[in-house]
Amino acid sequence: MNAVQAAGAASFLGRFEGLRERLPGDREIRDRAAAAFRAGGFPTVRDEAWKYTSLRPVTEASFYEPLLSVADGGDLLAELPVLDGPRLVFLDGRFRPQLSVLPENIEVGTFAETAVFGRLARPDRDPLVALNTMLTEDGAVIGVPDGVDAGLLQLVSIATDVPGRAVAFHPRHCIRLGRGARLMLLEMSGGGGTYLHNPVTEAYVADGAVLVHVRLQDESRTAYHLSTLYAEVARGGTYDSFNLNLGARVARTEVHARLKGERSATHLNGAQMLGGTQHGDFTTIVSHDAPSCASRQTVKNVLSGRARGVFQGKIEVARAAQKTDGYQMNQALLLSPEAEIDSKPQLEIYADDVKCSHGATVGELDAEQLFYLRSRGIPEAEARSILVRAFLTEALDAIGDDTVRASLDRAVDAWWGKQAA
Amino acid sequence: MLEIRNLSASVDGAAILNGIDLAVPRGEVHAIMGPNGSGKSTLSYVLSGREDYEVTGGTVLFEGRDLLAMEPEARAAAGLFLAFQYPVELPGVGNANFMRTALNAVRRARGEEELDAVQFLKIARAAVKQLAMPDDMLKRNVNVGFSGGEKKRNEMLQMAILKPKLAILDETDSGLDIDALKIVAEGVNAQRGPDFTALVITHYQRLLDHIVPDRVHVLANGRIVRSGGPELAHELEARGYAGFADAA
Numbered sequence A: 001m002n003a004v005q006a007a008g009a010a011s012f013l014g015r016f017e018g019l020r021e022r023l024p025g026d027r028e029i030r031d032r033a034a035a036a037f038r039a040g041g042f043p044t045v046r047d048e049a050w051k052y053t054s055l056r057p058v059t060e061a062s063f064y065e066p067l068l069s070v071a072d073g074g075d076l077l078a079e080l081p082v083l084d085g086p087r088l089v090f091l092d093g094r095f096r097p098q099l100s101v102l103p104e105n106i107e108v109g110t111f112a113e114t115a116v117f118g119r120l121a122r123p124d125r126d127p128l129v130a131l132n133t134m135l136t137e138d139g140a141v142i143g144v145p146d147g148v149d150a151g152l153l154q155l156v157s158i159a160t161d162v163p164g165r166a167v168a169f170h171p172r173h174c175i176r177l178g179r180g181a182r183l184m185l186l187e188m189s190g191g192g193g194t195y196l197h198n199p200v201t202e203a204y205v206a207d208g209a210v211l212v213h214v215r216l217q218d219e220s221r222t223a224y225h226l227s228t229l230y231a232e233v234a235r236g237g238t239y240d241s242f243n244l245n246l247g248a249r250v251a252r253t254e255v256h257a258r259l260k261g262e263r264s265a266t267h268l269n270g271a272q273m274l275g276g277t278q279h280g281d282f283t284t285i286v287s288h289d290a291p292s293c294a295s296r297q298t299v300k301n302v303l304s305g306r307a308r309g310v311f312q313g314k315i316e317v318a319r320a321a322q323k324t325d326g327y328q329m330n331q332a333l334l335l336s337p338e339a340e341i342d343s344k345p346q347l348e349i350y351a352d353d354v355k356c357s358h359g360a361t362v363g364e365l366d367a368e369q370l371f372y373l374r375s376r377g378i379p380e381a382e383a384r385s386i387l388v389r390a391f392l393t394e395a396l397d398a399i400g401d402d403t404v405r406a407s408l409d410r411a412v413d414a415w416w417g418k419q420a421a
Numbered sequence B: 001m002l003e004i005r006n007l008s009a010s011v012d013g014a015a016i017l018n019g020i021d022l023a024v025p026r027g028e029v030h031a032i033m034g035p036n037g038s039g040k041s042t043l044s045y046v047l048s049g050r051e052d053y054e055v056t057g058g059t060v061l062f063e064g065r066d067l068l069a070m071e072p073e074a075r076a077a078a079g080l081f082l083a084f085q086y087p088v089e090l091p092g093v094g095n096a097n098f099m100r101t102a103l104n105a106v107r108r109a110r111g112e113e114e115l116d117a118v119q120f121l122k123i124a125r126a127a128v129k130q131l132a133m134p135d136d137m138l139k140r141n142v143n144v145g146f147s148g149g150e151k152k153r154n155e156m157l158q159m160a161i162l163k164p165k166l167a168i169l170d171e172t173d174s175g176l177d178i179d180a181l182k183i184v185a186e187g188v189n190a191q192r193g194p195d196f197t198a199l200v201i202t203h204y205q206r207l208l209d210h211i212v213p214d215r216v217h218v219l220a221n222g223r224i225v226r227s228g229g230p231e232l233a234h235e236l237e238a239r240g241y242a243g244f245a246d247a248a
């Protein structure tokens, strides 16, 4: 740890000391997390897992505890493509009943009330998870009973902009699906100004259950988004996720998916559209623990300006996980000569009867396609946007639900609007 | 309508067009024939503004305007249309959307009102029917998975929708079956009149039996080496290009 990083970590540790007595839940778990964070601090680019993503700007910034917000947040909520129907809204990391619409067929609560830490998160290994565990105050607790198809639920995070007082918040979400249950969870995050959003999510998918998790990260362009999700999938269950990353100055979306039961499956698809000096990191670790499981990942990156995209995809296949089917593809479209993509696939295979493949492509817009469109009268800028959208379409097509898809399309449209402005 | 004077162009430093002179008066249909590699497609790309073709000399006037100074999209808006010899596939782009975007871009540039999806579909469906194309053609991605002939028909569909003043058909007949050839020829003939000028590039007399050209030009080694009436095409069919290459 260098001096700046130590100072950055120290201010969070200081906050923990101040709040320790008042924070909900098992104090021992928090103390252990604090000890881990004290020992390791923020990761640096010398850590293998953080080779391509520097948290220096996070450690150099000063963050404050969110105050009880006086703003009602309705204006920020309106900027996100929220759909009709039930939603849980968190403002600066705290549950806001006034902005929420509670679902009927799902058990929902908050971490502030239940204060139960799950068993999937690894504060001992993941420094940001240690930070979250140490300081978390609130989060969504969602449970779908056995056999219930809960339909759509939205989980929204918005951050208020208090100039000169950048806030940091560390929500802790937990989603449990009973046997054969189904849920379509549409998660969105956005906000104004500079802040750190550091959520940790645990998803438990029981036998035959299906969790479709579509996430839109559309944070303020001066914010930091560092999210870690752990999913555990039992026999015949599916964790099917799509991550659309559009916002933040520095973002890392880290997903650990463990296929624990036979014939379970996961899709960790995603797309990143980054411009200016944005940095977006999509890191996945899929653990095949049981036989006959399948994992699929297609991640597309559209990078313009001096943006930098990172994809790290690790597939671990345990000795017992025979007949594993793993697929991973990372594609990047570089719209400017200064844009950059780093792609690191990693296979760790201990079983012998396994089908695993990965690939990566990097390219620019196709000159012939561009000319074809322009020869039909379509102006160059519009022709470019058509081709970029076409590139993304293949990724977005993975989202089966039309209304959810339309919500993400709206976010992509807005992204283009911001680029043009 | 179109006046090409001493036009030279090169690709990757290789000279392909070596001083083309060609004038197509308004309302006429001219055919260009010539051996493989003689520069026919190059000419059509240069006229429509492809950037990797470098114009090394000469001028092109389109309705009196300096065509070579215009962006490709401006040429289309001015009424130029190229039916590609090898139409380009656009995965992820729906055919109907593509054509509506194109039509509206052209209409916008001309100061005309844009069409909404309903208005557009009416026009597009009528054109699809006229070209005897299957209905689902509009729903598919542009040229993706189309057969060779379907791609050519899709070019004709775009022409029917965009209604250009000057159409360049680059071997649109190659790959078409006999019925499709007739339908395409009828489509072109239906547009013939004082407001429609065309440059038809082909290797076969067969097409010119249906679309009877006003003039026929022979392009060899990047030059027009001979021009004549429709009978020139018959002569070529009988004798081939032997002797033309050095006639320049």
Ligand SMILES: Nc1ncnc2c1ncn2[C@@H]1O[C@H](COP(=O)(O)OP(=O)(O)OP(=O)(O)O)[C@@H](O)[C@H]1O
Binding pocket: B011, B012, B014, B016, B034, B035, B036, B037, B038, B039, B040, B041, B042, B043, B085
């Ligand atoms: N990008 C390129 N680099 C080098 N040579 C090229 C390139 N594009 C075209 N050429 C050459 O230019 C010449 C003319 O090509 P063009 O496609 O214009 O011929 P064409 O008359 O249309 O032939 P065809 O009847 O086969 O369609 C050919 O010799 C071709 O190989």
Ligand SMILES: [Mg+2]
Binding pocket: B040, B041, B042, B085, B170, B171
């Ligand atoms: Mg050709």
